[in-house]
Amino acid sequence: MYRNLKIVAAVTTLMMVFVQIGGALVTKSGSAEGCGQSWPLCHGRLIPSDWPIETIIELAHRGVSGLAIILVGVLSYMVLKLIPHKRETKFLVGLSVGFILAQALIGAAAVMWGQNDFILAAHFGISLISFASVFLLTLLVFEVDTKFEARNLVIGPFLRHNTIFLTIYIYLVVYSGALVRHTESSLACLSWPHCQPGQLWALDFYQWVQMGHRALAGIVVIWIFIIMIHAIKHYGQYRVIRNGWIIAFALVLLQATTGMLSVLTLVNIFVALLHALFITLLFGLLCYFIMLLSRTK
Numbered sequence: 281m282y283r284n285l286k287i288v289a290a291v292t293t294l295m296m297v298f299v300q301i302g303g304a305l306v307t308k309s310g311s312a313e314g315c316g317q318s319w320p321l322c323h324g325r326l327i328p329s330d331w332p333i334e335t336i337i338e339l340a341h342r343g344v345s346g347l348a349i350i351l352v353g354v355l356s357y358m359v360l361k362l363i364p365h366k367r368e369t370k371f372l373v374g375l376s377v378g379f380i381l382a383q384a385l386i387g388a389a390a391v392m393w394g395q396n397d398f399i400l401a402a403h404f405g406i407s408l409i410s411f412a413s414v415f416l417l418t419l420l421v422f423e424v425d426t427k428f429e430a431r432n433l434v435i436g437p438f439l440r441h442n443t444i445f446l447t448i449y450i451y452l453v454v455y456s457g458a459l460v461r462h463t464e465s466s467l468a469c470l471s472w473p474h475c476q477p478g479q480l481w482a483l484d485f486y487q488w489v490q491m492g493h494r495a496l497a498g499i500v501v502i503w504i505f506i507i508m509i510h511a512i513k514h515y516g517q518y519r520v521i522r523n524g525w526i527i528a529f530a531l532v533l534l535q536a537t538t539g540m541l542s543v544l545t546l547v548n549i550f551v552a553l554l555h556a557l558f559i560t561l562l563f564g565l566l567c568y569f570i571m572l573l574s575r576t577k
Contacts, residue, residue, distance in 0.1 A: 282424050285358050289418040292351040296411045297560065299348050302341040303387075303407060304556035307461050308549055312390070314338030319391040345384060352380050352414060359417060366420055368571060375413035383407045401458035405451060411560055412567040419568060433518055435576045442507050443573060446500075447566040453500055454559060456493040457539075465489040466547045472540050497536060504532045524569060531562040 306312055314334035315322035320342070322328045328335055356373045363369055386403050460466055468486035469475035473494070475487050482488040504525070511525040538555040545551055 282362065282421075285362055285421050285424075288351070288355050288358060289421040292348070292355045293411075293415050293418045295344065295348045295351055296414045297557070298344050299341075299383075300407060300411055300560045301553050301557055302337075302344050303404065304461075304553055305549070306337055306341050308547065308552045309337055310334065311337040311341075315342075315391065317392055319388045345387070349380055349384060352376050355414070355417065359421065363421065363424055366423075368416070368420055368574075372413050372417045372420065375409065376417055379406060379410035379413060383410050400462045401455055404458040404461075405455050408451070408454060408560060408563050412564045415564040416567055416571055419571075433521065433572060433576045435521075435573060436514070439507065439510060439515070439521075440573055440576075442503070442510075443566065443569045446503055446507065447563075447570060449503075450500055450559075450563060450566065453493070453496045454563065456489070456496055457559070460489055460493050463489055466542065469543065470546075472543050494539070497539060501532050501536050504529050520572070521569075524565060528562060528565055531558050531565065534558045535562060 306314075311334040314332070314336070315328070315338050316324070318324050322335065322339055323330075328339075356377055359369055360373060383403070383406050386399075386406060390400060390403065463486060465486040468484075468490045469482075471477050471479075474480055475482055475491055482491040508525040508529045511521050515521040535555065535558040538551050538558060541551045542548065542555055
């Protein structure tokens with residue numbers, strides 16, 4: 281019974297990762313108008329007559345997103361039927377269904393009517409919450425045999441408050457990163473850590489967007505490092521906390537490294553997709569920490 285539920289949950293989470301990466305690929309490859317302004321059709325047809333790479337990427341992303349919506353629906357039904365007793369079940373089901381639908385509707389609206397850069401940047405943030413809610417639902421499913429369950433933790437105010445504020449702050453940093461992408465500011469600065477050789481800071485709007493994101497992201501690296509040291513020192517008895525923050529620091533280092541490489545490689549697509557992947561995993565991990573905090577004394 282639970283074996284099937286775990287399989288569906290794992291596949292759904294993996295599919296949500298593909299949705300995140302696919303969305304980044306659509307933007308980075310300039311495929312947002314691969315189907316023109318038609319939705320759910322492509323160039324006004326069920327099957328387009330021409331298949332340039334932009335159309336293939338856009339259609340593939342739509343297909344993966346549609347499959348993800350179906351899987352989230354199936355997972356939600358199974359979870360409500362099999363583990364309704366879990367305290368977080370109904371809340372996470374509501375988030376999972378609500379945000380994946382919101383994500384799809386905003387994506388469709390952007391295709392049909394277009395949106396300004398600031399609204400499009402918010403789309404990635406909504407997709408992050410959509411992924412995180414499905415990810416937490418999957419972790420909840422894997423707790424059914426109590427083997428992976430983490431309860432009865434005692435967390436002090438320093439770790440509690442910093443986890444919450446850091447997660448909120450990272451959401452804002454993610455928005456600034458999406459704004460870099462949607463305002464086409466990725467190549468506004470071609471050097472690192474400076475904007476340009478001999479130029480310490482920004483001179484125009486696009487450079488301000490780029491350098492502002494770098495500054496905000498740098499704070500994240502330092503912040504997570506401080507929390508990791510605190511967790512290792514004071515929570516060594518809780519492997520989920522100690523190891524979790526070590527993983528968080530590794531992810532933020534990978535995130536920072538791929539961000540730097542994106543600039544130095546002139547936005548290599550593979551590096552850019554890894555950049556989107558690492559922040560997705562990091563945000564999901566931080567949301568898991570918050571779920572653990574909701575269970576603590």
